[in-house]
Amino acid sequence: MTLFKQELRQALSIFYQPKSDHALQLLESLGDIMERYVMPDARRIDAEGVFPIESVKRLSDHGFCKIPFKARYGGFELPYPIYISALEMLGMACASTGLSLAIHCTVCSGIEMFGNEEQKERYLKPLIDGRMLGAFALTEPEAGSDAKAVKTRARLDGDGKNSNYYIIDGRKRFITNGGVADVYFVFAVTDNGYSLFLVDKDSPGLKVGRCMDKMGVRGSPLVELQLDECMVPRENLVGEEGKGYHYAMEMLHTGRIGIAALSVGIAQIAFEKSLEYSKRRQAFGKPIAEFQMIREKLADMHMMISAARYLTLSAAWAKHNGLDDYALKAAEAKLFASETAKMVSDEAIQIHGAYGYVDEFDVNRHWRDARMMSIGEGTSEIMRLIISHRLLRRSDESDS
Numbered sequence: 001m002t003l004f005k006q007e008l009r010q011a012l013s014i015f016y017q018p019k020s021d022h023a024l025q026l027l028e029s030l031g032d033i034m035e036r037y038v039m040p041d042a043r044r045i046d047a048e049g050v051f052p053i054e055s056v057k058r059l060s061d062h063g064f065c066k067i068p069f070k071a072r073y074g075g076f077e078l079p080y081p082i083y084i085s086a087l088e089m090l091g092m093a094c095a096s097t098g099l100s101l102a103i104h105c106t107v108c109s110g111i112e113m114f115g116n117e118e119q120k121e122r123y124l125k126p127l128i129d130g131r132m133l134g135a136f137a138l139t140e141p142e143a144g145s146d147a148k149a150v151k152t153r154a155r156l157d158g159d160g161k162n163s164n165y166y167i168i169d170g171r172k173r174f175i176t177n178g179g180v181a182d183v184y185f186v187f188a189v190t191d192n193g194y195s196l197f198l199v200d201k202d203s204p205g206l207k208v209g210r211c212m213d214k215m216g217v218r219g220s221p222l223v224e225l226q227l228d229e230c231m232v233p234r235e236n237l238v239g240e241e242g243k244g245y246h247y248a249m250e251m252l253h254t255g256r257i258g259i260a261a262l263s264v265g266i267a268q269i270a271f272e273k274s275l276e277y278s279k280r281r282q283a284f285g286k287p288i289a290e291f292q293m294i295r296e297k298l299a300d301m302h303m304m305i306s307a308a309r310y311l312t313l314s315a316a317w318a319k320h321n322g323l324d325d326y327a328l329k330a331a332e333a334k335l336f337a338s339e340t341a342k343m344v345s346d347e348a349i350q351i352h353g354a355y356g357y358v359d360e361f362d363v364n365r366h367w368r369d370a371r372m373m374s375i376g377e378g379t380s381e382i383m384r385l386i387i388s389h390r391l392l393r394r395s396d397e398s399d400s
């Protein structure tokens with residue numbers, strides 16, 4: 001048994017023609033592990049709101065976080081659509097584990113794209129082989145969609161010239177993997193703009209607040225961070241000072257394809273449960289699957305999932321090939337797939353009737369998990385702004 005099923009295989013084959021069997025075998029075995037170990041634990045993880053440490057470890061040991069990263073840092077250097085397919089399967093198996101690993105891999109991609117060789121040795125290698133876990137700390141109590149409104153400040157210690165440390169002050173909120181992460185990618189204001197820092201969990205002045213209770217993805221911890229005169233070695237500045245906004249946006253474009261993939265996975269599992277249930281549940285003397293209105297729901301759910309999957313894989317393919325408009329595609333994929341996950345999981349509850357509303361068949365968990373996907377890593381409203389902005393700019397460029 002594996003979660004690497006026919007429909008995903010077919011869609012992937014349009015975007016990726018393997019030169020060897022390695023990638024497909026990897027997806028096959030990851031899908032097998034997810035089905036055997038991760039999926040059966042998802043209900044407990046949700047009910048208890050605990051971090052799925054065993055699932056994260058098992059998947060990391062099996063190379064989940066190595067998929068898209070360069071071989072010289074220990075990665076498998078496989079095309080991005082392979083990683084995205086693995087995330088779709090994880091969305092089916094356990095969205096909490098999926099969110100934690102997706103954010104972790106976004107941190108890895110940030111270090112690979114913008115870090116120096118020393119940072120890649122010290123952080124990227126242990127992050128992708130599972131010895132470390134990463135978190136991305138951008139959002140603040142008064143700055144979410146508007147990232148430029150952050151107030152967390154970083155300045156060089158003392159007179160600055162001979163200083164070995166940055167001092168960071170501020171508060172971060174809604175930070176996934178907070179409290180379990182070994183390193184935080186922190187976005188802060190510096191004298192010449194915005195900058196990104198790698199902040200170790202035991203840095204002096206870093207405090208992790210309580211884990212926030214939430215409606216979905218309940219196993220993925222969400223915390224507030226307090227940075228009080230937090231001392232961060234100068235060499236932990238990522239890339240150039242003042243370019244952090246550009247770096248953070250690039251990381252978000254990449255991360256959004258991951259959220260889209262998780263959304264497709266959540267929608268797929270909610271659909272599969274609905275299809276099965278509709279064949280078994282009897283009403284008015286026949287299975288509810290015999291009713292035209294139920295069939296219409298199933299048809300629409302499946303059509304939306306297929307469209308979301310193709311859009312997501314096409315964004316992953318654009319990222320892999322370095323296409324200019326990959327950020328536009330990433331925003332489209334995130335918007336469409338997350339809205340699809342909400343619609344499909346909602347219809348799944350409807351098809352299950354009262355059994356969907358209570359805890360019996362897990363579809364209410366899928367609905368609660370799906371609800372996050374149109375908020376985190378940029379809301380649906382912000383995705384629409386990005387898409388329209390890029391389209392208008394493209395049109396202006398072709399006019400001039």
Ligand SMILES: Cc1cc2nc3c(=O)[nH]c(=O)nc-3n(C[C@H](O)[C@H](O)[C@H](O)COP(=O)(O)OP(=O)(O)OC[C@H]3O[C@@H](n4cnc5c(N)ncnc54)[C@H](O)[C@@H]3O)c2cc1C
Binds near residue numbers: 175217375
């Ligand atoms: C489960 C979860 C995990 C998260 N993990 C992380 C993490 O790991 N790291 C991190 O940094 N952040 C994380 N976040 C925060 C997330 O990225 C923000 O919640 C998101 O960017 C939206 O910001 P906000 O919640 O402050 O909403 P706001 O920005 O306050 O927006 C409120 C509403 O106004 C709308 N809005 C805002 N501006 C506009 C506009 N210009 N036009 C139209 N509508 C607008 C929004 O779409 C939204 O509907 C997480 C959030 C959740 C729920």
